[in-house]
Amino acid sequence: MKITGYAFPWDFVGDDAALERLIRWRPDTVALAANYHAARLATPLHPHRRILEIPESALYLPLRDEAWEGHLLRPRAPEWFEHPEAWSETASALYAEGIATDAWVVLCHDDTLGYRFPQFCTRNAFGDLYPHALCPAWPDVRRYARTLVEEALRVDSVRGVVLEAAGPIGVEHSTLHDKIEFATWSPVDLALLSLCFCDACRERMTGAGLDPEDLSSRVRAGVGRGVDHLE
Incomplete structure (x- = not known):
């Protein structure tokens, strides 16, 4: 059985023990968030915090302008996260330890683009807008998703991709993901x-x-x- 661990680039910022801890668990692969949406996350092992709010969808890989030339939909670098090299540095460190890295890429859940371009978002039969849910029926959305994957696979230390929200998003898929339950706090x-x-x-x-x-x-x-x- 292969074991995949899931991690975020900010897990390794301000926590010198995070990488060592992950290596000690010896997963076969780490899926490292490369393009991710807004969320509220629990960080029970971090030395300085316990809750982290991610305010926006953003791309944590290097953002190459030439790859997105002519695209109406294009990702944004995170304004809240001031460590642009965190993703690449973590992936390289894992590679050096013999642990493969997959780019964890969220495709059609994008609260940043959805609010800017509501015409590309899902609408139900009542006309209600789901502003975080890009609809893949649109060619622009499919082009955006394809380029995200292509850009992730350009990174030298990436073995492959793990895709999330790779199709239509329904009503039960909420805008902001609250993930504090994973900490199993009492x-x-x-x-x-x-x-x-x-x-x-x-x-x-x-x-x-x-x-x-x-x-x-x-x-x-x-x-x-x-x-x-x-x-």
Whole structure:
């Protein structure tokens, strides 16, 4: 049986142990997100955060303008992610360890392009628009998808591709994917992660005789411990 691990390029930014941890698990292949949509993700093993919001669909591979010349639909580099080499560096490091890398490419789910070009999106019988769902009946959508795959396969360290949303998208396929359930957090973990430490809440804590720095430190230490009650 072949084992494929799924990963995002930002998993390896700010976490020096992430690559070593992945190599230790020894998957046969890693599907590394190359073009991905907006999502809310759990990061239970990251040293500095537990929740990451991905605000937009974006391409995390090198964006070659010449490949997209003449295309109405073309991907965007991520405005939120300031590490353009993260994908290539991770794929190269995996290759050096003998672990093949597949480009994980999302085709027809694109909330960035869908809102800019609603004419290419799915509409149901009531005329309701699904603005994240590019409809592959359009030649422009098929051309966009084909070029995404071609560009992914140009990368030297890529063995192949894993395709997501490679056809029509139905009503149950939502715009923003919420993936925090994959962390398998307990009810206590979820309660701790729901506590607010904004400036206004910190001020109220101080007024109530609490030390917000100490409390936030204790909350961070408590998340993921597997306890079934709050002290």
